[in-house]
Amino acid sequence: xxxxxxxxxxxxxxxxxxxxxxxxxxxxxxxxxxxxxxxxxxxxxxxxxxxxxxxxxxxxxxxxxxxxxxxxxxxxxxxxxxxxxxxxxxxxxxxxxxxxxxxxxxxxxxxxxxxxxxxxxxxxxxxxxxxxxxxxxxxxxxxxxxxxxxxxxxxxxxxxxxxxxxxxxxxxxxxxxxxxxxxxxxxxxxxxxxxxxxxxxxxxxxxxxxxxxxxxxxxxxxxxxxxxxxxxxxxxxxxxxxxxxxxxxxxxxxxxxxxxxxxxxxxxxxxxxxxxxxxxxxxxxxxxxxxxxxxxxxxxxxxxxxxxxxxxxxxxxxxxxxxxxxxxxxxxxxxxxxxxxxxxxxxxxxxxxxxxxxxxxxxxxxxxxxxxxxxxxxxxxxxxxxxx
Numbered sequence: 001x002x003x004x005x006x007x008x009x010x011x012x013x014x015x016x017x018x019x020x021x022x023x024x025x026x027x028x029x030x031x032x033x034x035x036x037x038x039x040x041x042x043x044x045x046x047x048x049x050x051x052x053x054x055x056x057x058x059x060x061x062x063x064x065x066x067x068x069x070x071x072x073x074x075x076x077x078x079x080x081x082x083x084x085x086x087x088x089x090x091x092x093x094x095x096x097x098x099x100x101x102x103x104x105x106x107x108x109x110x111x112x113x114x115x116x117x118x119x120x121x122x123x124x125x126x127x128x129x130x131x132x133x134x135x136x137x138x139x140x141x142x143x144x145x146x147x148x149x150x151x152x153x154x155x156x157x158x159x160x161x162x163x164x165x166x167x168x169x170x171x172x173x174x175x176x177x178x179x180x181x182x183x184x185x186x187x188x189x190x191x192x193x194x195x196x197x198x199x200x201x202x203x204x205x206x207x208x209x210x211x212x213x214x215x216x217x218x219x220x221x222x223x224x225x226x227x228x229x230x231x232x233x234x235x236x237x238x239x240x241x242x243x244x245x246x247x248x249x250x251x252x253x254x255x256x257x258x259x260x261x262x263x264x265x266x267x268x269x270x271x272x273x274x275x276x277x278x279x280x281x282x283x284x285x286x287x288x289x290x291x292x293x294x295x296x297x298x299x300x301x302x303x304x305x306x307x308x309x310x311x312x313x314x315x316x317x318x319x320x321x322x323x324x325x326x327x328x329x330x331x332x333x334x335x336x337x338x339x340x341x342x343x344x345x346x347x348x349x350x351x352x353x354x355x356x357x358x359x360x361x362x363x364x365x366x367x368x369x370x371x372x373x374x375x376x377x378x379x380x381x382x383x384x385x386x387x388x
Contacts, residue, residue, distance in 0.1 A: 007104055007130070010034050010076040011138050013044075015106070017055070018078045018145055021046040022202050023228035027303040029079055029149040031055040035063055035100075037073040042066070050229050056081050056091040060098055071099035078142045080109040083118040092118040095127070102128040106142035110150035110387035143384055148204075148306035151326060151383035157296045159383055161327040162309040162316060163199060164344060165192070168334055170351045171341035172312060176215075184216040187333040189368030192375065197224040199329065200232060204304035207295075209315040210238040219248050220310065231256035233304060237295070237315060239288050241269040245276060253277035260290045292322050317346030320354075326381040328358060334371040 017032030025031070025047045033055035035043040043066070045058025053061065056077060063070055075081075081091035081103070095103060103122055108131065109115045119129050132139040143150065151159035165187045166172060173185050186193070200206060201224040208220060213236055222232040235258045236243055243250060243259055250257065250273065257278040261270075262285060270280045281298060283290035299307060309319060319325050330351055344351045355361070358378025366373045 014076045017046040024048045029146045031079045033059040034076040042068045072101045074102040078106045081118040092121040096125040105131045147383040152305040154386035158307045162325045163329045165331045167337040171337040173342040175340045188373040191366035192331045192373040203306045203308040205233040205307045207235040208311040211312045241265040329377040332374045
């Protein structure tokens with residue numbers, strides 16, 4: 001375990017670098033690295049997938065551009081330096097070659113096939129290697145920012161987060177008869193909605209159902225204003241290809257829309273959607289509906305580590321019933337919608353009962369002019385359970 005009083009502060013800075021690479025690193029993990037000697041930061045870097053360089057290499061290059069000698073320095077890395085050849089060479093080898101004397105690591109590589117080998121390689125070269133205790137807050141945060149990577153590499157499917165904005169009585173929207181067609185009904189204030197945009201930014205894909213498209217006409221884009229290396233893929237479950245060609249999601253399609261239907265959906269509608277920049281995927285299923293695990297398998301083949309669900313009662317219920325939801329994020333407004341409103345999920349799933357099943361429960365309040373919204377989040381599956 002790290003012993004020096006400055007270790008925590010430098011790891012915090014490395015974690016901030018890693019957070020800044022959200023949206024830029026997937027399908028690789030988000031990683032930050034700081035190179036320090038004495039009180040001087042010699043180099044800093046974060047992983048950017050398109051730039052190829054891992055965080056350690058980016059930090060080494062940063063120091064090299066400044067003409068700095070790294071012998072005797074300490075490397076602070078949020079995730080274990082890799083030891084294998086992939087798109088790049090092993091980062092552990094690069095740190096050894098640079099003359100690093102010590103390496104402080106916040107979390108091990110979640111891949112059981114390589115976890116610990118980077119540490120072993122550095123120790124064999126005489127580098128002092130310290131690893132955070134898994135129970136520490138910093139280690140928890142280092143793992144949390146790579147939940148999706150850890151889950152996808154050990155489970156073979158994307159990490160699924162179900163997000164919903166709800167009334168205080170656990171409803172999604174007012175009764176259909178009281179709503180204006182094709183327009184969203186906002187329950188939460190601006191601060192909570194801004195947080196949703198950051199949540200979208202941290203995901204590779206967003207999934208909804210045709211019911212939500214017809215009722216709300218949503219865009220489902222990442223409007224966080226933050227840079228990302230590839231567009232947020234918008235996925236619509238639409239068995240019969242009823243997605244309107246004039247809908248906002250189709251009109252804005254730029255190779256970032258995937259419509260999933262059953263094998264017998266109209267071919268002429270598929271052609272029209274493709275002409276407008278959408279992709280169409282036919283997947284077998286039951287009762288005319290695409291098989292959900294097959295949809296997730298397809299997204300995994302496309303190297304998408306994380307999927308955020310923003311949908312209605314039917315899709316929420318189907319995913320929960322199939323045990324395909326891994327994390328839940330619920331935003332509760334103070335408004336009450338009543339028993340006739342649109343429920344959270346089919347099958348009688350109550351969001352309050354669902355909360356009782358969550359682990360690592362967290363709460364956060366967002367104040368606004370007429371009150372406050374409360375975000376409740378937690379896990380149904382531990383993304384690191386199969387990691388070393």
